[in-house]
Amino acid sequence: xxxxxxxxxxDDQELGMGGTIARMxxxxxDVVLVDMTDGEPTxxxxxxxxxxxxxxxxxxxxxxxxxxxxxxxxxxxxxxARHAVAGIIREHQPDVLFVPHPExxxxxxxxxxxxxxDARFDAKLTKIDLPGEPVYPRWLFxxxxxxxxxxxxxxxxxxxxxxxxxxxASILAYETQFVLPxxxxxxxxxxxxxxxxxxxxIGTNAAEPFFAKEPLGLSGLDRLPL
Numbered sequence: 001x002x003x004x005x006x007x008x009x010x011d012d013q014e015l016g017m018g019g020t021i022a023r024m025x026x027x028x029x030d031v032v033l034v035d036m037t038d039g040e041p042t043x044x045x046x047x048x049x050x051x052x053x054x055x056x057x058x059x060x061x062x063x064x065x066x067x068x069x070x071x072x073x074x075x076x077x078x079x080x081a082r083h084a085v086a087g088i089i090r091e092h093q094p095d096v097l098f099v100p101h102p103e104x105x106x107x108x109x110x111x112x113x114x115x116x117x118d119a120r121f122d123a124k125l126t127k128i129d130l131p132g133e134p135v136y137p138r139w140l141f142x143x144x145x146x147x148x149x150x151x152x153x154x155x156x157x158x159x160x161x162x163x164x165x166x167x168x169a170s171i172l173a174y175e176t177q178f179v180l181p182x183x184x185x186x187x188x189x190x191x192x193x194x195x196x197x198x199x200x201x202i203g204t205n206a207a208e209p210f211f212a213k214e215p216l217g218l219s220g221l222d223r224l225p226l
Contacts, residue, residue: 015171
């Protein structure tokens with residue numbers, strides 16, 4: 001299965017669903033992280049350092065990553081942005097797309113989700129000036145970012161037992177974001193606590209929450225954890 005995980009900034013994917021990414025990669029799926037921006041400027045970072053951190057994080061998770069090149073802090077839902085993302089979708093021919101949950105406090109996150117949702121449609125069009133073969137990814141799921149203090153109401157929880165340390169290592173790869181800034185160090189621990197809580201809801205050690213606007217079909221109940 002081919003999977004694209006879109007993040008407004010490098011580290012959003014790791015924070016929201018790093019365990020799932022590591023699990024999918026370990027199962028042999030072709031997973032690519034797509035960064036909409038380079039994530040800079042930040043108080044302790046710079047473009048070169050952030051790019052190195054993102055590369056290390058991807059290696060930890062066992063995946064590759066690409067960048068769209070939109071400007072940080074001003075991601076805007078435009079036709080040009082949609083077509084840029086649609087081109088990436090056509091290039092990778094994914095079965096599944098992951099994007100941030102549409103309810104979020106960060107404008108870049110909300111814009112990213114709108115862009116990708118519309119680019120999914122654009123990527124299937126035949127008479128459009130885009131490279132590659134038309135494709136319409138079968139599924140689009142939303143993961144939860146960390147910029148809005150709400151209690152998620154997920155459609156499903158995915159077991160990440162055994163991948164907790166991998167997720168933690170991928171986040172800590174961003175030293176300028178979660179090691180040097182003292183106030184951000186606690187993020188790693190409360191994410192771990194949240195993952196353990198979600199796991200307790202399905203009878204596993206850890207899990208990550210996801211939201212689906214479209215209905216999910218089950219071929220059976222034999223693999224449900226509870």
